[in-house]
Amino acid sequence: MARGATRSASFVHETRxxxxxxxxxxxxxxxxxxxxKRLRSGGESPGLAERAAPVAMxxxxxxxxxxxxxxxVSEGSRLYCSEGHRRLGPxxxxxx
Ligand SMILES: [Zn+2]
Numbered sequence: 001m002a003r004g005a006t007r008s009a010s011f012v013h014e015t016r017x018x019x020x021x022x023x024x025x026x027x028x029x030x031x032x033x034x035x036x037k038r039l040r041s042g043g044e045s046p047g048l049a050e051r052a053a054p055v056a057m058x059x060x061x062x063x064x065x066x067x068x069x070x071x072x073v074s075e076g077s078r079l080y081c082s083e084g085h086r087r088l089g090p091x092x093x094x095x096x
Pocket of ligand 1: 060061062063064065080081082085
């Protein structure tokens, strides 16, 4: 009876240490998994950012409206939303 009790106590002790070992393995495994996941998503994020803003936006020098750079009318370094605003030229400095 006493021998059996000692054996079961020793078994419980061994079980506890293997559970601890498994927990450590689990934590390390999850840590590695999270690191790999972050590294992979970090590699993908520039692509996602490009998809989020696929069109470069520019501001009309006359009315200040924002439009896709492809639709802008350029004159020198200035960009306008339309041919009419290009002819009118840049807006005068608005009063403060
Ligand atoms: Zn404009």
